[in-house]
Amino acid sequence: MAESETKVVAWGPLKEFTREVFTWAGMPPEDAEAEAGALIWANLRAVDSHGVLRIPWYLDNIEKGVMNPKPNIQVIKETPATVLLDADRALGPVVTIKVVDMVVEKAKKMGIGWALIRNLTHQGALGYYSQMMAERGMAGIVFVSNPPNMAPFGAKVPGVHNSPIAISVPAKRHRPLNLDMATSVVAGGKLWLAVDKNMPIPEGWALDKEGNPTTDPKNVGALLPFGGPKGSGLAMMFECLASVMSGNPVVEPVLFGREVGPPTEGKKEQAVGERLNYVPKHLQNSVVAAIDISTFTDLESYKEHIDNLIDGIKALPKADGFNEIFVPGEPEERSFIERSKKGIPLPEGTVNNLRAVSEKSGVKLPAGL
C-alpha cells in the first residue's frame, strides 16, 4: 500500500466549513463554533486523528441521536470546589468549554476546581481544554473514560477504554507545557488516520478481532495499553474516578452485556453475567480540574521556573539517534505555527469524506479541496 496524496487547505476556511456543517446539523451557532474550534486546533497541531476527519462520524452520531446538537446541560451537585454536571449527550467541546469557566472560577476562590461531567460525547483533543486553563494561570488536568476499546493487560479483548489524560501548565517565554496522551500505545484516531492514508499500522499497536496481533487498521478488535499493566491500570482508575464516580459507569455494563444507558446512580446492580458480543453506544464521562497557581506560589515566578525547566531539559546530552529533546506539546506547537501559516494538509481519504459531507449538507467546500 502506498501513502495517498494530500491536499493543503487554509485553517480559516476549513474552520468556517466545519462551523457551517455543524450549524446545518442542528447546533446553535456558538456551539458549532466551539466544536469547529476544537477540531481545527487539533489539525493545526498535526493531531489529525482528532481533527476534521471525524466530521462524518459526528454527523452520523447526531443523526442517530447518540450526540445531541441541542443539549440541556444541568448542574446536578455542587460545592464551592466541585461540580457534577449532566451533559445530556452534548458534543464534548460544547459542554467542556463551559466547564473550564466553572472550574477556573472555583479554583480562583478555593485553590482548586474539580468537575465531573457525565453523559457527554467525544471531547476531541483533551489538551485543548487543559491548555486553555494554563493560559488563565492554572494547572489544567482533563481525563475521560468511555466504553472499552483497549485490552486490559493480560486480556485479548477490550475491557477498558484507552482513556486519555491531558495536563498543562503555563510558561513565560515558552508556550505552555501540554502533555496529552492516551493510555494505549497510540490514540484510536491514529487508526482512522491510517485508514484514510491507506497505510498499515506497526505491530504492537493493536489486536485483531480474534485477539491476535495485527497490522491492518481496518480489522482492529482492541488497542493495546502502553507500558502493559501501567497504561492498563491508569485507564481502569480513570473509569473509577470519572465514570463510576459520576454514577454513570460505562465499562462495567459493557462487561456484563448490558446496554450503556442513563445514569444508574443509587441503583444497586447485582447481576453478574456473561460478557456478550456487544457494541456499546458512544458515551463518556470526564474530569476537568483547574488548580490556581497563585493560591500556592507567585504566578510570575512559577512561569519563569517552568521556562528554566524547559531550557534545562532541552540542554541535556542527547541519547543516540536523537537530534533534539522535546518537552510535552512542543512538536505540536511547532506544527501549529507552521500550519497556521502554510495550511493544513489533508489525506485523500479525508478529502473524499468531506466532499461527501459538502454534497449532503450543501455547505461549500473550502478552496483547494
Added chain:
Amino acid sequence: MAESETKVVAWGPLKEFTREVFTWAGMPPEDAEAEAGALIWANLRAVDSHGVLRIPWYLDNIEKGVMNPKPNIQVIKETPATVLLDADRALGPVVTIKVVDMVVEKAKKMGIGWALIRNLTHQGALGYYSQMMAERGMAGIVFVSNPPNMAPFGAKVPGVHNSPIAISVPAKRHRPLNLDMATSVVAGGKLWLAVDKNMPIPEGWALDKEGNPTTDPKNVGALLPFGGPKGSGLAMMFECLASVMSGNPVVEPVLFGREVGPPTEGKKEQAVGERLNYVPKHLQNSVVAAIDISTFTDLESYKEHIDNLIDGIKALPKADGFNEIFVPGEPEERSFIERSKKGIPLPEGTVNNLRAVSEKSGVKLPAGL
C-alpha cells in the same frame, strides 16, 4: 551470579525492630511507629524495594541531617479545599499520614481536599496513603517529585525523577483497587533489591553512567521512562504540579548545577548555566488528594460497581501466556495475606545490613535473622 539465600521473619517482630531503631535514631515513638508501619506494609505486599531494606539509608540520611527526625511541620497556606505545608524534611510517612487526615476532612466538606507538601523526604510506597483514603470512603491520589534520576525521552542522563503515582478507590467484596506505579520502567528500589540479591537487571531498565544500556544494578546512571515520551512527560508534569507549584522546584536547580536548597518561592532565578556534575540532596514534594465519593454518588452503590468492574475484567478471555488477569494492587494483596501468615522473606544482603544496624543501635534483631 546466583540469587542469594533468604531468611523468613514474622512481620510483628520486624515492625517492632524497625520502630525501635527509628526511636533510637531520635524520632518520637509515634513517628517511629508511622515509619515502621509504612515499611512493613510494603514488605508484606512483596514491594520489598520500599521496605526494611531502606533502613540503613534512612539512618544514614538522619545522621547527615538530610532527614529530620524531629521536624517542625507547618501549614503555609490554606483554603477550605487546599493546603500547602512545609514538612521541614520530615520522613515521609510522619507528615503524609497527618496530611491524609487533613485532606479527608476537607473532602468531606468540599468534595475534594488537595494538599501540597514541600520539603519532605522519602515517603515509601505511595499506595499506603492512597489506600488509607480508599478505606475511608475516598478516592485517594498521591504523587511526588524528587531530584532527577531518570533520563527524559531522548536524553542519556537524568533530567526528571521517576516520579511515582498511586490511585486507590474502595470496593465492597474486594480489596480496594490500588494502582501504585513509577513513571520509570521499574521503581528505583528494584535496583537496590537486585544489588541485595546479587542479580543482574534486564536490559531496558536503565542506562549506565556513560549513558549506555546496562544490566549492572551497581553502575546505573539513569532509569528509563516507561512508554518513552509518555512516562517521561508524566514525570515532568508531576514536577510542575508538586514541586514548582509548592515554590520548591527540585529538578530545575539540579539541571542548572545549583544546590537543592530551601524554598525559592518568589525568588526570580535568571541564571541559565551549564549542567554540572552534581549529586543532589534527597528532597521531595508531594501532592496528596482525597475525593469524597459520597459528594458525587451513593458510596455503597459505588463500591458495588467497583466489585462488578473487577469481576468483569477478571472474567475476560485471557491473552496467550496469561492464566489470570490481575487488577491494580491484586498481586500485592495476595502477598499481603500470605506474608501476614507465613512471614517476610529477606535476602541475605538485606539481613546483613540489618545486622549491622542492630550492632550499631543496640536494638536486638528479630528471631530468625
